[in-house]
Amino acid sequence: MQIAVIGTGYVGLVVGACLAETGNQVVCADIDADKIGMLRENRIPIFEPGLQDLVERNQAQQRLHFTVDVAAAIAGCEVVFIAVGTPPDGNGAADLRRVLEVAETIGQHLTREIVIVTKSTVPVGTALKVQAVVERWARHPFHMCSNPEFLKEGAAVDDFLKPDRVVLGVESDHARSVMTELYSPFVRTGRPIIFMSIASAEMTKYAANAMLATRISFMNEIANLCERVGADIDLVRKGIGSDSRIGPSFLFPGPGYGGSCFPKDVKALIRTARDYDATLGVLEAVECANERQKSRLFEKLRSALGGSVQGTHIAIWGLAFKPNTDDMREAPSVALIEALVGAGATATAHDPAALEAARHLLGDVVRYAESSYDALDGADALVIVTDWNEYRHPDFGRMKTALRQPVVIDSRNLYRPEKMKSLGFIYDSIGRGPAAEPVRAELVSR
Numbered sequence: 001m002q003i004a005v006i007g008t009g010y011v012g013l014v015v016g017a018c019l020a021e022t023g024n025q026v027v028c029a030d031i032d033a034d035k036i037g038m039l040r041e042n043r044i045p046i047f048e049p050g051l052q053d054l055v056e057r058n059q060a061q062q063r064l065h066f067t068v069d070v071a072a073a074i075a076g077c078e079v080v081f082i083a084v085g086t087p088p089d090g091n092g093a094a095d096l097r098r099v100l101e102v103a104e105t106i107g108q109h110l111t112r113e114i115v116i117v118t119k120s121t122v123p124v125g126t127a128l129k130v131q132a133v134v135e136r137w138a139r140h141p142f143h144m145c146s147n148p149e150f151l152k153e154g155a156a157v158d159d160f161l162k163p164d165r166v167v168l169g170v171e172s173d174h175a176r177s178v179m180t181e182l183y184s185p186f187v188r189t190g191r192p193i194i195f196m197s198i199a200s201a202e203m204t205k206y207a208a209n210a211m212l213a214t215r216i217s218f219m220n221e222i223a224n225l226c227e228r229v230g231a232d233i234d235l236v237r238k239g240i241g242s243d244s245r246i247g248p249s250f251l252f253p254g255p256g257y258g259g260s261c262f263p264k265d266v267k268a269l270i271r272t273a274r275d276y277d278a279t280l281g282v283l284e285a286v287e288c289a290n291e292r293q294k295s296r297l298f299e300k301l302r303s304a305l306g307g308s309v310q311g312t313h314i315a316i317w318g319l320a321f322k323p324n325t326d327d328m329r330e331a332p333s334v335a336l337i338e339a340l341v342g343a344g345a346t347a348t349a350h351d352p353a354a355l356e357a358a359r360h361l362l363g364d365v366v367r368y369a370e371s372s373y374d375a376l377d378g379a380d381a382l383v384i385v386t387d388w389n390e391y392r393h394p395d396f397g398r399m400k401t402a403l404r405q406p407v408v409i410d411s412r413n414l415y416r417p418e419k420m421k422s423l424g425f426i427y428d429s430i431g432r433g434p435a436a437e438p439v440r441a442e443l444v445s446r
């Protein structure tokens, strides 16, 4: 099939490369000329396991092409995916300007009967808006399809090639049959393609992300309560996660959710509810709990350092909003760094993949270390923000020697508190110690 993917970010690039992998002719178009230049040279602008091979192979076999000419990408194609960004506007709603801009280009340049797929996460009613824009220009029949994407950054290629399910909002037989054919290689093991109305497909994406964000905020609040009552969140998590009605995923407490999706999608769904005079009280509470959680790391650190971080130097392990990605959008590390700098501390950060993205976003507000141990040199404390695998079994002796004082604040519960205590660390994590006995370091004078 001839396919165009408009917007070559995390989603568009993965979608384009995976569809080329199954033999389709795919053109990925983006207005970012630097990005397209890099991709043409097989340089991948994002860190995503498995993507490099896919892009290289399919480009070499001339099934995958990159262009800045969006109009040319659309001409001749049978299916066009809109995968541009939908960041929040000033009111928390999804900003649809890019989507509607692309819709206009599609309307002006389609040259045959086409299926227009909204892959970007967009509020209910967006496909209708796209349809109205395209209709103004189109001289050929077209069919709308809402096909929300559920891939996880860090496992995006695998998720696309082996999806749990494919959701397709279609309202014509043509769209249904074209999309079934396109996705059939990815659901051979029996994973379902779930057909539904376009509005239901649009809502499914938001409901999925809202549910996941809810689980995270719920567990963070339970973890905070565990600290007060002397319970251990890790045991509570196992205790509830083994209930088949609950399941074990998305029950880990942490520094609050971040990334390019949960924060903006939660906001956008709350906004949609308000627009329709409905209440999403649960989700509003989820968002508030997440905001509170983002400041907990800083509070724990301040308490461990005797009530002030002024004049201290802090090591940070992990900047990306989660492991296996370099995505810094809404990362909890950013909130921590802002709080530290605002309170008169300095910081050196390490991340296995996100240093470049962090430099781009934060500039020289912090120093950057090429190795995790380099970041510790002369620091008054270590804060672990992202649970990269390489932080799980560190050389604790080396850590202790490098730190000026052995204070570790661990937002991912990577280590056992008893072990850290026996090794002589002042250690705090999330939901595993009574707040009544705050750990505290006697600040070594600098």
Ligand SMILES: NC(=O)c1ccc[n+]([C@@H]2O[C@H](COP(=O)([O-])OP(=O)(O)OC[C@H]3O[C@@H](n4cnc5c(N)ncnc54)[C@H](O)[C@@H]3O)[C@@H](O)[C@H]2O)c1
Pocket: 006, 007, 008, 009, 010, 011, 012, 029, 030, 031, 032, 035, 070, 083, 084, 085, 086, 098, 101, 102, 119, 120, 121, 122, 149, 150, 151, 152, 153, 260, 261
């Ligand atoms: N990142 C994820 O994990 C994820 C998962 C599921 C769904 N989504 C949704 O997919 C959409 C895209 O997300 P992303 O993370 O890939 O965003 P991104 O910011 O990484 O990529 C968007 C790309 O679109 C390009 N673009 C913007 N306007 C354009 C235009 N008019 N024409 C052509 N290209 C244009 C940008 O240059 C950019 O490269 C969003 O709606 C997001 O909510 C993201």
